[in-house]
Amino acid sequence: MKARFIAALFILISLFSLAQTKANADDQAIRKSMVYFVNTIKYKKLDQTVDSIYPKFFTVVKKDQFTQMLNMTYNNPFVKIDVLDMKFISVGKPELVEGENFSISSYYLKLKADVSSMSEEMKKSISEMLTKKYGKGSVEYLDKKGAYIINAPMKMVAISEDKKTWKVVFADKEYKSQLTTVLPKKILDKL
Template identity: 25%
Template sequence: MKKTLLFLLYFVAVQAAFCQVRGSDSKENLQKSFLAYNKLIIDQEFEKSLDYMLPEFFEIVPRSQMVTLMNQIYQNPDLDFEMGEPTIGEVGDIRQIEGKYYSEISYSYDIKMRFNNMEKSDDEEQNRMNQNLLRLALEKTFGPGNVVYDEESTDYNIHSIKNAYGISENGNSDWKFVVVEKDQKFILEKLLPKELTQNL
C-alpha cells in the first residue's frame, strides 16, 4: 500500500512538472510565432504574414483586400513609414475556451512617419498649428505622450503599445493572431469568445 501511494505521488509530481515544461514551451512557441509574424510585416512579405492571422478574419475582410491595404500603407508616396521590431512585454496564461487555446500578449514597437507633400504655408505659425493638429490626431490613436515631432527630420516618432491574442487549436503550435483595437470591437466579437471581448 505504501509503495502504491509513493508511486502515485511520484507520478503526480512528474505529471505536474511535465505540464509546467509544456506550458513554458507553449509560451515560447507563441512568442516565436508572434515575432515571425511581425518580421514578415516589417519585411513587407504581406501574403506570408497573413498565414499567421485567423482564417475567420478573411470572412470579414478578404485576404486579397488585406494585402492591397498593407501595400498601400507601405507604398504610399505621401507617407514614409518605418516600423521597428516589437518588444514583447508580457504573455498571459494560456487558457482553453470553447475548444481553442488563447493567450493575451502585450507588446510595443516604434514607428517613424513622415508625411510628404504636406501643404506648407509662408506663415510659420500656421505650419506649427498643422503639425500640432497632426500630432494630436496621432496621439488619439497611439496615446498621449507616445508621439514626438522631430522638427529637424520632420518625422513623427511614435511609440505604440498594443495587445494581441494568440489563438491555437492545440495550445502549443500553429498560433494565429488578432490585434486588439478597441474601436474595432464589433470585428473582435466575431473572432474571439465573449469573455475576452466583454471588457474592451
C-alpha cells in the same frame, strides 16, 4: 516517514517543473508567431502577413481588402512607416474554448513614420491623429528627420488548435466590435 515525505516532495517538485516547462513552451511558440507576424510587416512581406492572420477574421474583413489596406499603410510613398522594435509586455496563458486555444498578448511596437515629403498642414493632421490614437507621451516628432517615432501599445490574440501553429488577430479596443463573430465571447470579455 521521512522517506515518504521526501518522495512526496520530489514528486511535487517534478510536477511543478513539468507544468512550468509546458507553460514556457506555449509562451515561446506564441512569441515566435507574433514576432514572425511583426517581421513580415517590418520586411514588407505583406502576403506572409496576411497568411499569419486568423482565417475567421476574413469573414469580417475580406482578405483582398485587408491586403490592400496593408499595402496602402506600409508601401505608401507619402508616409513611409518602418517597424523599429517590438517589446512584449505579457503573453497570456492559452485558454481552450470551443476546441481552439486563445492567448491574449500585449506588446509595444516602436514605429517610425517618415512624413518629410508632406506639407506642414498634413504633418499637423498626422500629429493630431497619432496623438489621439496612442497618447501624447507615445508620439515624438524628430524635426530634423521629418519623422514621428511612435511607441504603440498593442494587443493581439494568438489562436491555435494544436498549440504549435498560431495565427493572430489584432485585439485593440477599436477592433472589438468587429471581432464579435471572430472570437468567443469569453475571450472578447477579457479585451
